Amino acid sequence: MDINKMKALPYDELRALYRNFLHSQNISQLTINTAYTDTFYLWRKGSKDLFWKAVTDTDFEDIAKDELIKALSENSTGNAKSLANSYLSHLRRFRIFLASDGTAEPSAPTQEKSVYRAYTRKKKMDIDIPNPSIEQVEIYLTKWDGLENYHLQEDALNKLFFELCPKNTDVIDILLKASTLNDFYSTNIFSIYPVAKHICALDIDLRLKAGDVTLVGDIQYVNIGDTLKNFYSFASKYCSYHNPLDYPIYDSYVDEVLRYYRNLDNFSDFQDGDLKDYVKFKGILIDFRAFYGLDKYNLKQIDQYVWLLGKDYFPKNYGKKKRGDKQK
Known part of the structure; x- marks a missing residue:
């Protein structure tokens, strides 16, 4: 595989290509889901250059682990050294991907899942929602400011x-x-x-x-x-409300929007029930932000944008809806 071509790929395209490779391997769906996110931790928390430096360094094991420990110490409340081993294992698999030709076909279960997604996408096409973009986020944040x-x-x-x-x-x-x-x-x-x-x-x-x-x-x-x-x-x-930058709000409007764009663009590989697990929910929202190139916005702004989008396109049938939710 041409490493220079891989380095030139945008974040979302590289992840999509890597996901296809993961599906060709004899690993569980849960591992695939985790690898799809955790492999690119250094990119999200540091930079594209940091990620590629760690992955391709001749002293990979030491350099990558040191950078992971540093990033995890700054961004996580867990034991950074222990967590680093898990992230490092994903980077090792990514290096195998780089050493391959990257053309392996997805397995049968993945093909079946693609059929399901195509069916779901077809059902959703009657709802014409604008694609997430900086322009759209600005429109909705301006709308928020006017409420x-x-x-x-x-x-x-x-x-x-x-x-x-x-x-x-x-x-x-x-x-x-x-x-x-x-x-x-x-x-x-x-x-x-x-x-x-x-x-x-x-x-x-x-x-x-x-x-x-x-x-x-x-x-x-x-x-x-x-x-x-x-x-x-x-x-x-x-x-x-104690820490708005670290805790995006879950409610049914946000749930609807994230599921819609998963079905439409496959921005993240998650099950519906994962949105009811807050750790996974926050990760999914981060995936959404990264996939659509919205990293300039903090999670509170993304949350406001997604909520207003859901309010516009997935209105509820009961009463006047506030920024709240029926408890689920």
Whole structure:
């Protein structure tokens, strides 16, 4: 394979070519999904040049591992040295891809999945949604800026979360924030005190500051009486209003848009249920941003754009929809 030609490829084209190679290997779908994202970690967190330097260096094992540890130390709350080994294994497989001719045909299961995607895409063609682009994002962010009711609501919540009650050590502060979110965003939690008590017990402030994405999963499951409730959308909002750049908000509009573009362009290889796993959801949103060349925007801006797009093209049939969600 011509390395120089590979280096000249844009991010999304290289990933698409690599995904075809992965499907030709005797590995599980889960491994394929992970490799499709994790192989390019240094590109996303560092740069294209850093990625290629690490992959092609004659001292690959040491150089790539050092760069991974550095990037993970800056961008992850986990054990960087331990995590680096996993990412390094993906880079080793990518080097095998570079050493191949890259022409292996996808396996039968992949072909079957392509048939399914083509069918799904055909069903969606009656919805004509503009392709994601910088121009489209600017249009929708301008639209967001013109929505006075959303601005006033966000200003009030920002004052509450950042100025009046920034910490989560006092259950009264948490109760005030949780109640306001529940009311403003219609998250339909009918007994808010157990939720506030649950959040208080988790001792979340350091994890929020660090952008620990597993925190959403810890917050979302709450015992209300004898029933375990799943307040996924609310949990993403509660974290987002403390740290909006690290915690994009999940709701059904965003879900619809991401599934639509997956079916249309295959920007990321995920199952519908993955969107209900917050760690995977955030990764999917990052994939969306990278695939369509929208890296100049932070995740909050991408989230606002996708939500307004969903609101325009996937309207709900029940009542007037706020930036909220029926709990799922």
